[in-house]
Amino acid sequence: MADTFDLVVIGSGPGGYVCAIKAAQLGLKVAVVEKRKTYGGTCLNVGCIPSKALLYASESFAEAGHSFAQLGIEVEPKLNLDQMMAHKDKTVKANVDGVAFLFKKNKITGVTGTGRIKSAGEVEVTKDDGSTETLAAKTICIATGSDVAGIPGLDVKFDETTIVSSDHAIALPKVPEKMVVVGGGVIGLELGSVWARLGAKVTVVEFLDKILGPMDQEVSTAFQKLLVKQGLEFKLGAKVTGVGKTEAGAKVTFEPVKGGEAETLDADVVLVATGRKPYTEGLGLEEAGVKLDERGRVEIDGHFKTNVDGIYAIGDVVKGAMLAHKAEDEGVALAEILAGQAGHVNYDAIPSVVYTEPEVASVGKTEEELKKAGVDYKVGKFPFMANGRARAMLKTDGFVKILVDARTDRVLGAHILGADAGDLIAEAALLMEFGGASEDLARVSHAHPTLSEAVREAAFAAFAKPIHI
């Protein structure tokens, strides 16, 4: 054991690598242990980044086939799936190489291998060739992320060609004729959209009676209608009880949650997207005495500290939303705390985005949550149909919905269904971070013509009246 590091981070996903960079910027001597060949974790290697490359490419393909003609562009798009995958792979490579560059730039020691906590103060790394190296650490940060959860109560045999998880649904060698997606959550709808746009007949089977479970109900209902128009089929309130291979492909059996006849669907490919679980296997947590909560997550206090001194945890492996940017925020906050500063994350203003067409984005409370909490609220809404820029772009689907406290006008939640919703939501998140009111937002000058005017109009609708409707 040569050096003692101020911080050894296990896992180089958005939580781990951001924490490492921030800590190094603040003067700490940092090492990162990563078992993949490349940095970036699930998000950069097999999650957010590759899926966004495919979402963009497949959306462009669908647009070329559908709306280009209305814009006066006549083309007959032809799919080159190999090239689309090459674009995805190139995007991933640029991003993971970018993290390696940032590690070098910030003098962070990267160690490839599987990390295990030997004790508070020691991380053992097992390399591919079976050799081990032990790193001495004043503090350890567990940032090991999450893994595919599978279907609760079912032993699904992923062969990763016909029965696939998200890791492989981004790399199918050809467009399936029929695809069944188990789970109408974020992954199911994003990757289901990709393959539907490329020509697959996609059926989503979802346990709940709505898609995107935690999403505002009005947004979820409107969004589902738009996806149906795009050709996706939905079986809601349906519990999947069997997923298996057949001679021709695979089959999915499900039964109505409220009782009734079971149904079976045949498919060429089944994507199981029923959630993710914290990744703690082989980390030596039990031996080190690190406590997990009832859902298998590493238990932490308000400052990301586990019950063992010197061991911290952030990201998907701890409580809270499994979102890359939540992990990044925690990474920055923890690095600041370790450097003696006041790191903090405001969990009430973390946006969440579904990168479909249109996009769905939200921050803060849903209308259902406000009702349940007995809050007296007002709603301001504005449709993209009445926005000039949206009309010019043929992107008139969806609306902006802002929820405010009826007494104080403080913004409590914002929900956007529409083009570029994922970017537009940043304005609402910023406003909420500052405890702003809908009047604040409405009085800010917004460039014309932009989609962001719809956000302003929804704010106008909440505290007074919109202009253009």
Ligand code: NAI
């Ligand atoms: P999810 O929790 O979003 O959705 C899983 C869905 O599967 C739920 O609606 C659930 O009711 C359903 N389900 C569970 N068991 C079922 C059964 N037996 N039969 C039918 N339906 C069943 O999980 P998902 O989509 O796998 O995503 C995992 C995590 O990754 C989430 O926390 C998500 O937020 C995150 N993620 C975020 C993205 C983004 O921010 N754009 C993109 C991809 C993933």
